[in-house]
Amino acid sequence: MTTVSSVYFPEIKRFDRLSDVFVWQRQTFADDGNWYNGPTENGMIVSPYVKMKLNGRFIPVYAARAAFSTHSFAYAEVEGDGDFSIAVELILSQKRNRVVVLPESTGVKAEICGDTTVKAAIDQTGSFTFVFDHGVESAVTLVVHRKTPLSIPDGASMKTFLPGQYSADEMNFTDENTVYYFKRGIYDLDCVTIPSDSIVYFEEGTVIRVYGATTRSLFRAQPNAKNITVCGRAVIDASALESSAQQTFNFCGVDGVTVSDITVVNSCSWTVCFTNCHHVHVHDLVLMSYRIFSDGVMLSDCTDSLVEDCFIRTGDDAAECKSTGNGSTRTDNVVFRNIAAWADKGACYGIVFEENYDTQNVTFENCSVGFSLPNWSDHLGCITVYCGNNPCAVDHHIYFRDIEIYCTYCASAAFVAFEGNMRDIYVDRMTTRYNYHEAPVFLWVRDADKASIGDLYLSDITVGTQKLTSVDQKDLITVRIPDAAGFVPEERVHFK
Numbered sequence: 027m028t029t030v031s032s033v034y035f036p037e038i039k040r041f042d043r044l045s046d047v048f049v050w051q052r053q054t055f056a057d058d059g060n061w062y063n064g065p066t067e068n069g070m071i072v073s074p075y076v077k078m079k080l081n082g083r084f085i086p087v088y089a090a091r092a093a094f095s096t097h098s099f100a101y102a103e104v105e106g107d108g109d110f111s112i113a114v115e116l117i118l119s120q121k122r123n124r125v126v127v128l129p130e131s132t133g134v135k136a137e138i139c140g141d142t143t144v145k146a147a148i149d150q151t152g153s154f155t156f157v158f159d160h161g162v163e164s165a166v167t168l169v170v171h172r173k174t175p176l177s178i179p180d181g182a183s184m185k186t187f188l189p190g191q192y193s194a195d196e197m198n199f200t201d202e203n204t205v206y207y208f209k210r211g212i213y214d215l216d217c218v219t220i221p222s223d224s225i226v227y228f229e230e231g232t233v234i235r236v237y238g239a240t241t242r243s244l245f246r247a248q249p250n251a252k253n254i255t256v257c258g259r260a261v262i263d264a265s266a267l268e269s270s271a272q273q274t275f276n277f278c279g280v281d282g283v284t285v286s287d288i289t290v291v292n293s294c295s296w297t298v299c300f301t302n303c304h305h306v307h308v309h310d311l312v313l314m315s316y317r318i319f320s321d322g323v324m325l326s327d328c329t330d331s332l333v334e335d336c337f338i339r340t341g342d343d344a345a346e347c348k349s350t351g352n353g354s355t356r357t358d359n360v361v362f363r364n365i366a367a368w369a370d371k372g373a374c375y376g377i378v379f380e381e382n383y384d385t386q387n388v389t390f391e392n393c394s395v396g397f398s399l400p401n402w403s404d405h406l407g408c409i410t411v412y413c414g415n416n417p418c419a420v421d422h423h424i425y426f427r428d429i430e431i432y433c434t435y436c437a438s439a440a441f442v443a444f445e446g447n448m449r450d451i452y453v454d455r456m457t458t459r460y461n462y463h464e465a466p467v468f469l470w471v472r473d474a475d476k477a478s479i480g481d482l483y484l485s486d487i488t489v490g491t492q493k494l495t496s497v498d499q500k501d502l503i504t505v506r507i508p509d510a511a512g513f514v515p516e517e518r519v520h521f522k
Contacts (some may be wrong), residue, residue: 027194029105030112032085033171033259036212040072047074051096054316061093061371063317067263069291070314073098075164079115087166090291090314093341094399095368097314098166101259102148103173103230114168116144122158129366129394129430130459142398153312153366154338155396159501160460161434162368163395167337171287171310176227176257178205189213194242199224202236208232208258216244217242222251226260228288236264236274241297243276247287253282261289269317273299277306280356284312296321297340302355306331316341316370325360327351327383334363339396343372347388349419357385368396373406373440377421377431379414381446389425398434404468404506406436407446409453413446417476421448431458437468438489441479444472449480454522458489465504467494469519474511485522496521 041047050071056062066113076098089098104110112285114136121141127134134154136146148154148170155167178184183204189211199206204221210229216238220226226245228234236244244264245256256275264274274290275298277283281303289312290297297313297320298308306328313322313336322338325331326348338344345366347357367374375390397410405412407427413419431438438458441451458466466489471477487494494502499519507513 028081028110028112030080030110031103031105033101033103034086034231035070035088035261037087037233038070038072038088039068041074044074047096051091054091054093055141061318062270063294065268066265066292069263070261075119075222076166077117078166078168081113091314091316092162092314092339095162098164099341100166100168102168102170104151104170105173107172109166111147111149112170114146114148116156116166118142118144118164118189125161126157128155128157128396128432130432131394131430140255148356152364153336155366156369157396162399164313165396169312169337176205179203186208192216200248200359215244218245219253220251220256221248223253225255225257226508228260228352230259232258232260234260234262236262236267241272243272243274245275247277247280247283249279253281254280255284256288257286259287260265261291263291264294265292267294269294271295275299276514277301277303279303281305281319284308289314291315293319293320295319296324299326300324300328300331302327302351303328304330304355308333309335313338313340316388318342318371321346321372322367322492325357326380327355327357328360329355329358331360332363333365337366339368339370342373343368343378344374344392345375345390346376346378347385348378349385350380351384352384353383358387360388362390362391364398364457365393367393369398369400371400371410373410374398374408375426376407376412378410378426381413381416381419381421385420385421386423389427390429391425391427393429395429395434397432398436401463403434404437404465404470405440405442407440407468408434408436408438409456410440410442411448411451412440413443413448413477415445417445418515421446421447422450424448424451426453427455429456431456433460434458435462437463438466438470440470442468442470443477443479443481445476447478447480450483452483453487454485456487461489467503469505469507470501471507471511474508478511479507479513479518481518481520483520483522494521
């Protein structure tokens with residue numbers, strides 16, 4: 027039988043009464059009914075809605091607030107490199123009638139046995155989300171990951187830290203070629219500054235509570251740093267921060283940076299952020315947040331970079347490129363792959379708003395959307411190119427391939443130019459099972475003097491049971507473009 031373990035975090039809050047859980051969840055709203063973005067306690071709790079067994083053994087299941095519901099999650103750590111199979115059993119707190127495992131493209135099937143038991147078998151790595159009765163309530167995600175030991179570079183020294191509270195000065199690391207090793211336990215951290223050729227490693231089960239930082243990010247690099255890594259099966263809880271605090275990860279001008287294996291709960295600003303960086307590699311993250319501006323993974327003016335194998339549920343955009351840099355680097359050759367995203371208030375994937383400079387050669391491939399819930403503005407889409415604030419910038423050669431959308435209340439695809447330009451946008455093989463928006467594909471130019479949409483190439487797109495072709499484009503594509511823009515759909519929208 028497969029050797030599989032889980033991740034145990036110490037001293038995570040458990041509510042004994044569901045009424046206390048409801049109060050905890052309700053903290054996503056302010057007293058006046060608007061969104062609440064301020065500090066809270068207990069960003070992560072023991073899930074009150076589900077228990078789980080892997081290969082017959084109970085493992086811990088945790089939960090975090092999302093904008094409209096509580097989202098449960100757990101981890102399966104697989105030993106070795108060979109084939110494996112995990113028998114998964116969920117014991118629910120109430121009866122459910124239907125279950126689906128997302129992404130559906132994984133082929134994982136689950137069945138309800140009796141009233142409250144769900145069984146499935148999983149033989150691949152990735153994130154697998156069990157959804158019940160076609161709703162976001164009580165969703166539970168199992169992250170299956172191969173257990174990988176820390177690899178210490180030849181000649182590297184090691185500095186070890188024990189649980190406790192550390193100031194930004196104590197975490198201002200300057201020794202290069204060093205592994206900064208954090209033993210399992212609970213840490214209160216303000217800001218960690220990382221030098222070149224260094225690894226910050228957290229032992230499995232470490233809990234990091236962020237305190238104090240309003241002008242500095244939790245993780246950042248020394249000036250002109252290169253070859254840095256932050257990794258380990260740790261959870262970062264930013265719930266105690268004010269909404270004015272900075273990003274959780276914020277690296278600028280780094281050549282060679284890796285962030286992996288970490289869970290972040292309730293970031294108050296862009297969660298994992300890179301600007302003017304080269305050779306970024308992000309993988310195996312779990313990001314859970316409900317706050318506005320808590321975007322998941324954001325690459326701004328980066329090159330030769332890869333984001334893969336992450337689960338993101340966010341109160342804003344999930345996985346995106348922007349251009350907010352100083353012009354020293356321009357976005358080129360960036361890939362987002364094997365991401366599962368749920369967006370409660372923003373877009374899931376794309377090029378989003380800020381564009382100081384041109385963005386080119388960005389690919390989103392084999393990515394999925396669970397539920398995309400926002401419908402507060404027509405510019406939102408599961409996939410999007412959204413030119414927001416620079417009439418001189420151009421987003422071009424943007425590729426969306428093999429995109430699976432389960433349920434959306436915004437457009438499946440939105441191509442929107444407020445100020446700025448786009449051309450040569452490619453969408454190939456996109457399926458939407460349930461689309462509740464009147465415009466599955468939405469094209470919008472707000473100001474013909476400051477914005478434009480060029481050629482779009484659409485291939486093998488299905489919404490519900492209807493395939494998008496040149497014949498039925500009037501049913502599935504909504505065009506809101508002034509005549510002055512000179513946009514003729516028959517000339518600019520190309521079908522395969």
